Amino acid sequence: MELTIANFVQIVIACLLIIALMVGNAVIMVYIERKAAGFIQRRPGPYEVGPRGTIQAICDSMKLLGKQLFIPGNVDWLLYFLAPVMAFLPVLLLFLPIPFGKYLVALKVDDGILLILAFAGLGVISNILAGWASNNKYGLLGAARAVAQSVAYEIPMIMALLAVVFMAGSLNLSEIVERQGTWPWQWNIVFQPLACFIYFVSLVGETNRAPFDLPEAESELTAGFHTEYSGMGFALFFLSEYANMLLVSFVCATFFLGGYKGPILDGFWWTFIKAYAVMCLIVWLRWTFPRVRFDQLLNINWKWLLPLSILNLWVTAIVLKFIE
Amino acid sequence: MAATEREEGTERKPITKAEILPPIINLKPLNFFFDVNRAMSIWPITFGLACCAIEMMSVSMARFDIARFGAEVFRPSARQADLMMVTGTVSKKMAPALVRLYEQMPAPKYVMACGNCAISGGPFKFENQYGIVEGVDNLVPVDVYVPGCPPRPEAILEGVFAIQEKILGIRFWPRPEEIPSPLAEPKKPKAAPDKAESAKA
Ligand code: SF4
Numbered sequence: 001m002e003l004t005i006a007n008f009v010q011i012v013i014a015c016l017l018i019i020a021l022m023v024g025n026a027v028i029m030v031y032i033e034r035k036a037a038g039f040i041q042r043r044p045g046p047y048e049v050g051p052r053g054t055i056q057a058i059c060d061s062m063k064l065l066g067k068q069l070f071i072p073g074n075v076d077w078l079l080y081f082l083a084p085v086m087a088f089l090p091v092l093l094l095f096l097p098i099p100f101g102k103y104l105v106a107l108k109v110d111d112g113i114l115l116i117l118a119f120a121g122l123g124v125i126s127n128i129l130a131g132w133a134s135n136n137k138y139g140l141l142g143a144a145r146a147v148a149q150s151v152a153y154e155i156p157m158i159m160a161l162l163a164v165v166f167m168a169g170s171l172n173l174s175e176i177v178e179r180q181g182t183w184p185w186q187w188n189i190v191f192q193p194l195a196c197f198i199y200f201v202s203l204v205g206e207t208n209r210a211p212f213d214l215p216e217a218e219s220e221l222t223a224g225f226h227t228e229y230s231g232m233g234f235a236l237f238f239l240s241e242y243a244n245m246l247l248v249s250f251v252c253a254t255f256f257l258g259g260y261k262g263p264i265l266d267g268f269w270w271t272f273i274k275a276y277a278v279m280c281l282i283v284w285l286r287w288t289f290p291r292v293r294f295d296q297l298l299n300i301n302w303k304w305l306l307p308l309s310i311l312n313l314w315v316t317a318i319v320l321k322f323i324e
Numbered sequence: 325m326a327a328t329e330r331e332e333g334t335e336r337k338p339i340t341k342a343e344i345l346p347p348i349i350n351l352k353p354l355n356f357f358f359d360v361n362r363a364m365s366i367w368p369i370t371f372g373l374a375c376c377a378i379e380m381m382s383v384s385m386a387r388f389d390i391a392r393f394g395a396e397v398f399r400p401s402a403r404q405a406d407l408m409m410v411t412g413t414v415s416k417k418m419a420p421a422l423v424r425l426y427e428q429m430p431a432p433k434y435v436m437a438c439g440n441c442a443i444s445g446g447p448f449k450f451e452n453q454y455g456i457v458e459g460v461d462n463l464v465p466v467d468v469y470v471p472g473c474p475p476r477p478e479a480i481l482e483g484v485f486a487i488q489e490k491i492l493g494i495r496f497w498p499r500p501e502e503i504p505s506p507l508a509e510p511k512k513p514k515a516a517p518d519k520a521e522s523a524k525a
Contacts, residue, residue, distance in 0.1 A: 034391065034396070037391075038389070038391055041385065041386060042386045043385065043386040043387070043389040043391060043392075044389060044391070044392055045389075045391050045392075046391055046392065046394055047391075047392040048392050048393050048394075048496075048497070049364045049365075049393070049394050053392070053394070056364070056365070056394045058361075059360070059361045059364040059365045059394065060361075060365040060394070060397075062357075062358065062361035063358075063361045063362050063364075063365045063406075066358045066361065066362065066432070067406075067430050067431065067432065068430035068431030068432070069430075070403060070430045218370065218400035222400045222401045223399070223400050223401035223404065226401075226404075227401045227403065228401075228403055229403060229404070230403040230404055230430040231430060234403070234404050
């Protein structure tokens with residue numbers, strides 16, 4: 001793709017819009033998450049700050065902005081400040097190839113999913129940097145866990161996505177959406193139920209959400225890799241966590257749930273509805289299941305998800321060959 | 325050389341007061357804005373010492389629900405917390421850990437002494453008592469005292485409001501005595517006066 005001025009302007013505008021989306025998403029999701037937690041535990045959740053507690057998340061972020069910036073002793077300060085920024089920036093790049101609507105794509109590339117999978121690994125590096133730079137044993141242990149978990153769950157995730165790529169015959173995300181129909185029984189979730197399930201489980205593991213939130217398990221590790229971060233550093237980690245959640249939900253919606261296609265009126269609203277439905281499912285999971293042990297976490301992955309995803313890929317390939 | 329003397333070069337520095345610089349931007353509306361936000365999201369640190377901690381747990385559960393006022397985010401790490409609820413008996417063994425946690429919290433930080441033990445030693449204040457710190461204000465500066473053994477969860481909520489009032493100088497929520505109590509004036513049965521009036525007429 002040539003880099004013309006029009007292209008450049010388009011990408012800059014897209015980046016700004018994506019930043020707005022990320023921040024807005026964090027504000028909305030914090031509210032939804034706390035409300036959902038409240039309803040699941042039979043209490044009202046945030047209620048008094050603003051009408052029905054709606055500006056609670058804004059108050060929290062403003063408070064974090066006003067907190068003391070703190071550098072603990074014996075800290076590698078360059079890495080210490082770099083880590084939260086590094087957690088935040090790559091996510092920006094990952095949103096570029098997502099087709100929100102038919103024409104609403106920031107960067108039309110032929111191998112969009114490759115770009116996403118390649119750069120998703122950068123988020124883990126920021127976790128390692130945070131754990132290492134903060135010179136704290138809990139931070140380091142949390143970072144080590146984050147790496148083990150992320151590396152493990154990336155493999156079944158790729159395998160599950162690969163099965164869909166086989167069916168569509170393309171790595172282009174728009175193409176994959178175009179191959180699916182408008183009605184729910186024409187979506188990939190019907191043709192690839194196992195892949196969808198595997199992708200969903202690894203998505204929870206990949207974004208470090210409960211029940212797989214081992215890197216920040218507070219009963220064992222205080223707060224994991226962001227133990228030493230106060231104020232805005234912590235807020236940036238939080239922001240990137242929610243942005244990552246949104247990203248994997250968008251990928252899920254694109255690959256398995258028909259993207260921007262819906263029964264009536266195709267358009268970007270369908271992508272958003274589907275992605276937020278997946279997000280709500282993740283929140284629901286978090287407040288329902290207890291945290292797994294670390295060996296259980298890796299056993300689920302290596303003993304179940306990986307063989308199943310390989311089997312799924314195999315069967316897909318054979319069936320496709322016969323249909324030809 | 326006496327045992328209490330230190331080796332040369334390892335003398336303790338005299339304790340000095342921290343230098344507090346005036347804020348660079350000191351606008352009243354801006355300060356007020358940040359204060360409102362601080363008051364509306366007080367995150368306590370996950371931290372309980374004795375029986376009073378059970379009341380702290382119940383204040384975050386259904387029925388009382390501290391989440392209504394945005395204060396249910398119990399942070400495990402001291403770096404991300406604003407409020408230290410000292411709920412329970414502070415033993416002398418625990419004191420250094422408590423002071424350390426207090427020192428690890430970043431700047432706008434508040435301490436609530438919950439329960440008689442944290443206020444003054446409570447039931448443990450007697451002659452020849454050797455293991456308990458009599459009052460957490462011997463260790464760290466306390467903002468709000470919540471009495472009771474243990475205090476009711478409503479009292480702990482009231483303590484959070486007191487901290488908000490201390491930050492802002494305004495109380496957002498109505499005071500308990502301003503809310504008309506259903507028990508204060510039992511309603512007269514409606515039918516009786518009606519009958520009396522109709523009889524008069
Ligand atoms: S004040 Fe009473 S309830 Fe609270 S910690 Fe002390 S003895 Fe326990």
